[in-house]
Amino acid sequence: MTQTNTPDGDAAMLRVDGLRKVYGTGESAVEAIGRLDFSIARNELVCIVGPSGAGKTTFLRCVAGLLPPSEGRVLLEGAPVTGPPEGMAVVLQEYGRSLYPWFTVQDNVELPLRAKRLPASRRRELVAEALEAVGLAGAGKKYPWQLSGGMQQRVAIARAIAFEPHILVMDEPFAAVDAQTRAELEDLVRRLWKQLGVTVLFVTHDIDESVYLAQRVLVLSHAPTFVLQEVEIDLPEERDQLSTRALPEFAAKRTEVYELIQRAKRTDYRSHLATAAERS
Numbered sequence: 001m002t003q004t005n006t007p008d009g010d011a012a013m014l015r016v017d018g019l020r021k022v023y024g025t026g027e028s029a030v031e032a033i034g035r036l037d038f039s040i041a042r043n044e045l046v047c048i049v050g051p052s053g054a055g056k057t058t059f060l061r062c063v064a065g066l067l068p069p070s071e072g073r074v075l076l077e078g079a080p081v082t083g084p085p086e087g088m089a090v091v092l093q094e095y096g097r098s099l100y101p102w103f104t105v106q107d108n109v110e111l112p113l114r115a116k117r118l119p120a121s122r123r124r125e126l127v128a129e130a131l132e133a134v135g136l137a138g139a140g141k142k143y144p145w146q147l148s149g150g151m152q153q154r155v156a157i158a159r160a161i162a163f164e165p166h167i168l169v170m171d172e173p174f175a176a177v178d179a180q181t182r183a184e185l186e187d188l189v190r191r192l193w194k195q196l197g198v199t200v201l202f203v204t205h206d207i208d209e210s211v212y213l214a215q216r217v218l219v220l221s222h223a224p225t226f227v228l229q230e231v232e233i234d235l236p237e238e239r240d241q242l243s244t245r246a247l248p249e250f251a252a253k254r255t256e257v258y259e260l261i262q263r264a265k266r267t268d269y270r271s272h273l274a275t276a277a278e279r280s
């Protein structure tokens with residue numbers, strides 16, 4: 001079992017420390033997260049993959065302060081997360097449900113900024129910059145239902161980055177769009193990550209997507225979840241959909257992650273978790 005590459009406390013943007021989550025009690029209890037320990041450094045782009053039902057959503061809800069852990073804690077820039085943290089923006093798969101149909105695109109992007117109590121002129125500036133960054137500069141006056149699925153997801157991304165988060169958390173954000181749009185949105189995420197210097201935590205069940213996007217992939221076991229292994233992705237920084245995916249190194253990493261996930265599905269790791277719990 002590989003230990004994760006853990007940046008020390010100060011360098012870490014996000015630190016997950018002995019996180020465990022059990023739903024319910026007694027006989028009907030479901031242990032979704034066995035034990036998670038890892039850190040993400042400032043400006044890193046990390047993907048998390050795992051088999052279906054691995055506990056990815058449970059984990060993200062704990063990270064976003066929407067669900068209290070049963071044990072352990074999540075630290076964002078050194079501070080424990082006990083509710084939705086200010087420095088974090090979350091983009092979900094269900095863009096259709098995350099945008100308000102009765103608001104225009106620019107009003108949707110502006111909405112979370114109102115809570116920040118910024119002057120109207122600064123809010124307008126941030127909205128315009130964010131829409132420009134996602135290639136929707138001309139769409140501000142439209143309504144979400146007038147846009148394609150891919151464009152709606154760009155609006156959700158614009159809303160997240162307008163908030164100027166320190167960390168952008170994405171939960172299978174492109175699962176519902178077609179393959180071409182997905183490729184474009186993946187490139188958008190890498191471009192924004194570089195341009196804005198934001199830390200990105202990206203959860204996906206798509207192995208190729210994780211290898212294409214990340215600097216580091218954390219492979220989760222099935223529930224009760226822990227980090228089975230982390231895989232460094234040492235592909236060139238400049239990536240593009242055709243040449244990067246054609247590299248032998250890309251194929252090798254994809255195979256490595258694929259085999260880990262297959263192994264995760266077959267193996268019962270309860271003894272590993274018991275040992276980790278005893279050690280801590």
Ligand SMILES: Nc1ncnc2c1ncn2[C@@H]1O[C@H](COP(=O)(O)OP(=O)(O)OP(=O)(O)O)[C@@H](O)[C@H]1O
Binds near residue numbers: 023032058
């Ligand atoms: N509210 C809940 N109450 C009880 N059990 C739950 C609850 N939510 C999730 N679970 C269980 O916890 C485990 C992990 O679920 P979770 O949805 O976090 O996994 P996931 O990796 O996001 O799944 P998928 O890849 O299928 O979306 C599963 O066994 C699930 O049945």
